[in-house]
Amino acid sequence: QQQVKQSPQSLIVQKGGISIINCAYENTAFDYFPWYQQFPGKGPALLIAIRPDVSEKKEGRFTISFNKSAKQFSLHIMDSQPGDSATYFCAASMSPGTYKYIFGTGTRLKVLA
Amino acid sequence: DTAVSQTPKYLVTQMGNDKSIKCEQNLGHDTMYWYKQDSKKFLKIMFSYNNKELIINETVPNRFSPKSPDKAHLNLHINSLELGDSAVYFCASSQDPQRAHNEQFFGPGTRLTVL
Numbered sequence: 001q002q003q004v005k006q007s008p009q010s011l012i013v014q015k016g017g018i019s020i021i022n023c024a025y026e027n028t029a030f031d032y033f034p035w036y037q038q039f040p041g042k043g044p045a046l047l048i049a050i051r052p053d054v055s056e057k058k059e060g061r062f063t064i065s066f067n068k069s070a071k072q073f074s075l076h077i078m079d080s081q082p083g084d085s086a087t088y089f090c091a092a093s094m095s096p097g098t099y100k101y102i103f104g105t106g107t108r109l110k111v112l113a
Numbered sequence: 114d115t116a117v118s119q120t121p122k123y124l125v126t127q128m129g130n131d132k133s134i135k136c137e138q139n140l141g142h143d144t145m146y147w148y149k150q151d152s153k154k155f156l157k158i159m160f161s162y163n164n165k166e167l168i169i170n171e172t173v174p175n176r177f178s179p180k181s182p183d184k185a186h187l188n189l190h191i192n193s194l195e196l197g198d199s200a201v202y203f204c205a206s207s208q209d210p211q212r213a214h215n216e217q218f219f220g221p222g223t224r225l226t227v228l
Contacts, residue, residue, distance in 0.1 A: 034216070043117070043203050043219030044156065087154055099144065099161035099168045099210055101217065106154045 002027060004092050006104030013111050019077040021107045023090035026071065030092040034101070035064065035075050038087045047088070048075070080111045116140050117220035119204050125226045126194055134189045134223045136204030143209040144168075145187040146217065147179060150201040159202075162187055163209060191225075199227045 005024045013019045034049035050057045050064040057064045063076040087108050091101040117138045147159040161169035165181040176192045201222045208215040
């Protein structure tokens with residue numbers, strides 16, 4: 001119930017293509033879903049986050065799509081660039097804050113020039 | 114200006130030794146965390162502290178002892194190091210999540226290698 005399942009484990013995309021990473025959860029009490037981006041040798045950094053009262057959130061080339069009934073959410077990276085090559089983590093938490101995120105297992109994205 | 118800093122960045126030590134990792138945040142946050150990231154990049158919470166008080170201990174062995182001397186610092190001491198402790202340890206901080214969902218800011222990590 002506390003797990004967040006993330007797929008794929010790794011992803012290779014051509015420059016200019018669309019990268020899609022999917023996550024699924026079981027616990028319906030989760031109500032905050034952030035995505036973190038981690039470059040090699042660095043700590044994760046918040047990329048974009050969504051709450052279940054909206055089905056989509058877009059920030060620049062990054063979009064989260066959220067399907068509450070299916071308990072799934074995904075990250076879409078439009079016009080993928082080599083600089084987007086990183087590991088991406090989805091996460092989930094619940095209100096009031098439980099002082100922890102449940103992280104997915106991560107997706108290593110490589111964008112080919 | 115570094116928001117969340119950790120020292121050291123790299124730590125190589127022998128099995129059985131005791132070592133400490135230090136973390137400091139200058140964001141004025143109430144809550145701090147320790148995460149462990151293994152070789153497969155899996156990121157798992159170890160401890161959460163709020164206003165110097167331990168909130169979460171995710172069944173971490175007793176060999177790991179966090180200490181928060183003040184809200185801006187959260188140190189991690191590890192006794193009797195084992196091979197399986199080799200990982201990257203991340204410190205993070207946030208506003209009190211009891212008030213609202215808040216972004217967690219991560220430090221640069223400490224790569225611990227136990228030989």
